[in-house]
Every structure is written in structure tokens, then in C-alpha cells.
Amino acid sequence: MDNMTVTRFAPSPTGYMHIGNLRTALYAWLIAKADGGKFILRIEDTDRQRLVEGSVKVILETLKTAGLTVDEGPEQGGPNGPYIQSERLPIYKEYAEKLVSDGKAYYCFCDKERLESLHEQQAGGGYDGHCRDLPEEEVRAKLAAGIPYVIRQKMPLTGRTTYTDMVFGDIAVDNKELTDQILLKADNYPTYNFAHVVDDYLMGVTHVVRGSEYLSSTPKYALLYDAFGWPRPNYVHLPLLMGMNEDGTVSKLSKRHGAVSFQDLCGMGYLPEAIVNYIAFLGWSPKDTNKELFTLNELQEIFSIDGINKSPAVFDYNKLLWFNGEYIRMLSPEEFARRAEGFLTEEEKAFPKIGKILSLIQPRIGALADIREAVSFFFELPDYDTDLYINKKNKTTTESCLKILTEVRKTLESLEDWNNDALYAVLKDKAAEMDIKAGAVMWAVRVAVSGLAVTPGGATELMEVLGKDTSLKRIDAGIGKLQ
């Protein structure tokens, strides 16, 4: 029990679930579960300005959809609750005051104006320690007078602080770089700096897993553990997730790079299991295997911290698309139909041959949202340009296609058995008769009946679904266009 690995995911309820956050949650979960440990969810809502209504629900649902089971959290409770920081205010106050009475922290009465002018004077500098050594009587008097205050941590003025990160190794920084950080804000809420340390300790967190943007502030947190006399946790900092900019540079993954929230990605038809699988590989890779397709359970088996990378990883929508296609292809036809439902109109869902259409689509689609285009042309012929008939590989031109369609039309008119095999045989014969490649005939027909360059299936498959009437009508339309 005492040696159990305990990790936590501690998001702020600020709206939506960024894919980078989900990746952090996934790694934290994996680290705990790979070891039979415990995964805690804690809501860090100490910034009342940034609170967004409903975001806790989004967090809960995202974790559920992604398959990251929570052992302790706001929903399921646990021995170390509450798991929402705004409900733990007395705890932070108590611990902050303890630090003050131990001489490790102090009351600071500096107001916003003074801090701002400080900032202007020395760019990049921190707090100047103005209240660090106020006489005790003065502190008492100000407290009694009700002057607003914060509590700051006393940083050592000299020396160096070192900690060991399980991914990045030893990180050392001069203590003079560290400023006396605020622990308790004037509104009585703790800062992240303080609250997460207290909570991680109280909740028994053994591995602190978070993004590497915390790498350089972690010495301050380590010092906080030291000040309390608590053993420092294991630190696992994760490489940053980057996005590719249009000019080829990269920067922290954000909205300008496209959809970056889990729910947006799902809305575009990326399967949760594909997203999870893909982001697992952003900053980590398994040992001794080239396998890339893993279920959550399999990841759990194989995941280990020393497979985590140090360098930032660029989020590649192309690769995600590939993962997604692989997962779509693994779905049973029934399951695929179920997941596709949200992307179909009522009319399309009611169409008798929709099952057949979906079976044509499933093997060749990347994201479910692409279903729209792949399905709608069955119901309405899109307007298309005659240039579509020109195909280099099959050596077709608008002229040759006109001739092909005219010929084909005559033969098809009298065809009784309107099914794929019969259609295919007829068209192939026609090609031989005209002494051209079968591909050329297929190309012309496929364009005429679909109006698209890319379709879910070949010419004859499409015609079978479309039926004789519609097929002939569309071919006529094609002939009309070409004349």
C-alpha cells in the first residue's frame, strides 16, 4: 500500500480539454496503471476569474470517453477529499500559516501598484523582498488594521537547488533566480504553486506528471516540500506538444493550428481510441517493437517512463488520420454504422441501400466527417466541371468520354440484370469492342454517375447502388455536359 504508485491529473476548469492536457492525463494514468497504482482526479479551480461553467463536466466526460478510469475524484470521492481545491481553502490557510510561524514564509502587504512599478523598473526581476523582514509588531499592526496581505515563501538567497526529473535528469538552478513566490493570495485562495504541493502531499501522490513548461519552476516546489519537511515526489515532466505553423516554424500547440480539443476532434469524426493511441506516441515509444496500434489495455502493459522522450513533439494531423483510418477499418460493419449515424441526414439513414453504401465507404475513409461527401452524391449529383473527364493515366479526354458514354448508354439501356457483376462484364466487353482500356470506360462512367474524382467504390458498384433509372439519367446528363 505504501509503495503504491499514485498519480493525479489536475486540470483547471477553464472550458475545454486541450489535447495536450489529455495526453498528460493519459501518461499519468498509464504510469499509475502500469504499476497497479492509483489515478486521482483533482480540479484546480483557484483562479475564480478563469472559471468556466460546465467545464468540470467536460473533463469528466472526456476522461470517461478516453477510457481513463478515475480511482479518486470529485465524482467517486475517496479518503483524501475533497478533490476540488475551492473546497479545501481551510487546509491551505492552515499550512501557509504554519510555514509563517516556522519562519519559512511571511506576510506581504505590498499592493498592486508597488508590484507593477517594481516590474517596470527591473524587467524580468521578481519580488524585491520588501516585506520579507518586517518587524513583528508592524506585521501584527497591519494584520489588525485589516490591510490586505498575501503570504510569500522565503527563498534561500544563496546556493543552488537541484532536483531529479525521471525524464530530464538533474535540473539545477541558482537560488537567486527564485523569487519569493506567493502561496496564499489576498482573496484567501492559494496559488497553484502552493495548492498543488500541499494536495499532492496530502493525497499521497508519488509521481508528479505534467508538461515540461513546469521544469524551471519545479525547484520552487521542491523547496516547499523541504520547508515542510516532506519527502519530495518523483517528477515526470513531459515533452511539450507543438503545432506546425504555416511558415514552417513550430510553437506550442494551440487553436491556430486547427482543432486541438478532444471534443472538436471527436466531432470531426476521429475515434476516441484512435486519438488516444496517437497521442500516446507523441513523446513516447515502446521498447523492442515497431508496433504502433495499441489498445489502452495494451498500452498499460507496455508503458514505461524511460520510453518518454525529451524533445518536443509536433502534432501531425496526417498521422492521426492514418491511425483513425486503421481504427475505422477494425470496426465491425454494425459498429461502423452506429458511429457513422451522427454524420448522416435523416433521409440518408432511411435509404434502403445505406448499409451497402456504408460498406463501400468503411474501407477507404480517414475521418468520419468525410462521410458527408462520400454519401451525399448518391442522393444528389453534384455540379461538376467537364475537366473531370480528363484523366492522364487512362488517357481520356472530354471527346473520348463523350463517345464512350454515348456507346455505353445504348448498351446499358437494354441490360436486364442490374448488378455489379453484370455491369462489369458489359462495360468490359464494351471496352474491348471499342479497343480501349477498361479503365477508360470505367473512368468516364464513374465521373458521369458520381460527379466526383474520388468515390467510395468503382463505377459499376456505384451504378448498382444508384439503380438503372438514376444511372442512365446521370449518364445522359454527362453526355449533355460534354456536347
Next chain:
RNA sequence: GGCCCCGUGGUCAAGUGGUUAAGACACUGCCCUUUCACGGCAGUUACAUGGGUUCGAACCCCGUCGGGGUCACCA
């Protein structure tokens, strides 16, 4: 700007002193009795750079350059 981190092909990424420097995505070509896709095969593309250390360096050390992060009463 100070501090911290990172630097293998367009992207993800193996690799821990001796390798023909894996693999995947993307890209290109070919094949798969029909485009696209799926599948198969083949191919183009990489150790930022300069010095060391060593018989030998992608791997170790130092500098340079490049990129990123961080310096809040945000997390």
C-alpha cells in the same frame, strides 16, 4: 534579456562508442483483372555546426548556432 530545456529525414521516432543509421506517417513509382482508397512491392529524404577525447563517435566533453519553455495575487 536572465535562467532552464531541447536539437537523427517534412512529421513521429529507434539508436546509448564500431550499424548498410530501424520502423511509421507523408511523398514518388509499380502491382493489385475498375479511378481514389485498402493491400503488396520499390524508392527519394536525416545524425545543426566547429573543436576536442578515442584506434574509432549520432552516441562522451566544450564552444557556436538554431528552436522552445519560463520569469504573474494564471495554472
